[in-house]
Amino acid sequence: MLIFAVRKFSESSYKRSRNPVKIYSADAGLCRRVASEDAGRILENIVFIELARRGGEVSYFEEKRAQAL
Numbered sequence: 001m002l003i004f005a006v007r008k009f010s011e012s013s014y015k016r017s018r019n020p021v022k023i024y025s026a027d028a029g030l031c032r033r034v035a036s037e038d039a040g041r042i043l044e045n046i047v048f049i050e051l052a053r054r055g056g057e058v059s060y061f062e063e064k065r066a067q068a069l
Helices: 013-018 028-034 039-053
Strands: 003-006 022-025
Touching: 003 039, 022 039, 028 039
Parallel strands: none
Antiparallel strands: 003 022
């Protein structure tokens, strides 16, 4: 498999299904060549590859930042 889809973390299955998935490539070099040269995205992809290799369930978490006063 060349591409993996990761769902957002949520206790609610409805919220998990409604939120967009993040796409990760199985090959970080291919990802850099085709999609982006952004170092942050490439590092995130490398971390995903390692977590997937270790066999755990992978999901992403996103929270809204508080506005500065």
